[in-house]
Amino acid sequence: MAEGTGRAKTICLVDVNAMFASCAAIAEPSLAGQPLAVAIDPSDRRSIVLTASYEARARGVRTAMPLGQALLACPDLAVVPPDHELYRRTQEAMGALIERFTPLVEWVSIDEAFFDLDGCPILVKGAWAACAEIRGTIGRELGLPVSIGISTTRFLAKMASHLAKKDPSGVFWLHPKDVPQELHPLPIEAFHGIGPKTAERLQAFSILTIGQMAAAPPHQLVSLIGQAGSTFQAELRGEGPSAVRQATRPAKSISHELTFAQDIASQEGLRPILLALSDQVASRLRRSGLAGRQVSLTVRDRFFSSHDRQLTAKQPVCLTEDIFRQVLSLLARFPESVFPCRLAGVSVSGLAPIEEPPATLFDAPGQARRALAETLDQIRGRFGEDSMLWASTLGSAGQELYDATRHGSSFRTGALAARSDQRQKGRPPRPK
Numbered sequence: 001m002a003e004g005t006g007r008a009k010t011i012c013l014v015d016v017n018a019m020f021a022s023c024a025a026i027a028e029p030s031l032a033g034q035p036l037a038v039a040i041d042p043s044d045r046r047s048i049v050l051t052a053s054y055e056a057r058a059r060g061v062r063t064a065m066p067l068g069q070a071l072l073a074c075p076d077l078a079v080v081p082p083d084h085e086l087y088r089r090t091q092e093a094m095g096a097l098i099e100r101f102t103p104l105v106e107w108v109s110i111d112e113a114f115f116d117l118d119g120c121p122i123l124v125k126g127a128w129a130a131c132a133e134i135r136g137t138i139g140r141e142l143g144l145p146v147s148i149g150i151s152t153t154r155f156l157a158k159m160a161s162h163l164a165k166k167d168p169s170g171v172f173w174l175h176p177k178d179v180p181q182e183l184h185p186l187p188i189e190a191f192h193g194i195g196p197k198t199a200e201r202l203q204a205f206s207i208l209t210i211g212q213m214a215a216a217p218p219h220q221l222v223s224l225i226g227q228a229g230s231t232f233q234a235e236l237r238g239e240g241p242s243a244v245r246q247a248t249r250p251a252k253s254i255s256h257e258l259t260f261a262q263d264i265a266s267q268e269g270l271r272p273i274l275l276a277l278s279d280q281v282a283s284r285l286r287r288s289g290l291a292g293r294q295v296s297l298t299v300r301d302r303f304f305s306s307h308d309r310q311l312t313a314k315q316p317v318c319l320t321e322d323i324f325r326q327v328l329s330l331l332a333r334f335p336e337s338v339f340p341c342r343l344a345g346v347s348v349s350g351l352a353p354i355e356e357p358p359a360t361l362f363d364a365p366g367q368a369r370r371a372l373a374e375t376l377d378q379i380r381g382r383f384g385e386d387s388m389l390w391a392s393t394l395g396s397a398g399q400e401l402y403d404a405t406r407h408g409s410s411f412r413t414g415a416l417a418a419r420s421d422q423r424q425k426g427r428p429p430r431p432k
């Protein structure tokens with residue numbers, strides 16, 4: 001039931017099958033129907049398989065497998081590098097297509113979106129037929145294979161989308177009353193939201209299936225896995241959230257700039273400030289779940305003339321050190337005549353949702369660094385933005401960016417974001 005209304009909603013989850021591989025086959029039709037894998041460096045056998053086409057999966061190729069092992073299993077495997085720009089364009093085209101049927105579309109990852117059909121004319125056909133038509137249109141116009149799950153809540157729609165993958169029609173309508181029949185026999189790991197650790201804990205107490213979890217005494221479940229236990233049981237009763245939030249257009253860029261109290265005389269002096277700016281931009285990108293490929297650096301000289309340099313990174317960036325590395329290469333392209341300078345700004349654009357590496361991919365490149373950055377975000381969220389600083393920003397004007405008494409905590413409120421995004425041209429330097 002929809003919260004508060006007492007009326008069942010029609011929540012759908014559309015999921016592109018093997019998104020990266022499917023997009024590659026559309027871009028290069030000779031790859032269609034072939035065993036195909038996407039890996040960051042196709043020439044490196046240690047590279048990890050990010051996605052495999054269904055044909056490759058049938059030959060034993062798995063996500064997160066080293067390429068060398070995948071090629072042993074399937075010697076004629078075609079391997080292509082990821083193309084994030086293509087995925088972003090595909091997502092955009094698919095979003096526009098679904099919006100012909102309903103305005104309420106919410107992307108949850110590069111290849112998955114919730115949509116709500118309540119009150120939409122297409123629903124007169126019934127939810128299943130409506131989704132079969134949407135799926136058919138996506139297939140016909142974009143060539144994309146998708147699965148669509150339908151139910152009354154987000155969780156049940158997500159579970160329905162898994163069932164849809166096994167249904168030849170690619171569409172599955174999971175009525176809450178059919179949950180015992182459809183979901184209860186599944187192993188506990190199949191429950192969306194239960195990771196390997198929680199599954200292990202439940203299995204140790206002989207809770208092996210979703211049905212056994214549904215039937216467990218609530219207090220026992222809570223003592224095993226905490227409050228999540230009662231949430232999981234409520235989800236299975238169809239009492240979970242059902243709101244689909246209308247997509248807000250993602251920010252076109254995320255930027256920070258700083259006007260210095262005293263002009264900065266040299267590249268050397270500017271570096272720690274650029275590190276602080278890169279750090280601020282990176283943490284806002286991560287909080288928005290975004291990464292971007294265009295990195296730009298603005299420097300304003302003492303005559304108030306602005307100079308910009310921009311580059312396109314090979315991979316989308318959202319980590320401080322990655323952004324800073326690009327910014328330093330941009331800095332090298334400025335003439336000495338911009339110094340002394342009075343303002344610098346760092347901006348990342350060409351934004352798209354951060355790619356989630358597969359959950360089992362503990363050694364994926366960048367994943368450890370990303371985990372570290374997210375830990376840093378959490379510590380700052382809790383103890384204040386200046387609780388953790390990059391050592392080389394200490395004592396520089398860049399340190400001011402973290403000063404909550406001066407700026408408020410941008411981490412909590414976005415106040416600094418708003419402030420440093422304002423046009424600062426012509427403003428007198430802020431007094432120390």
Ligand SMILES: [Mg+2]
Nearest residue numbers: 015016018111
């Ligand atoms: Mg998918």
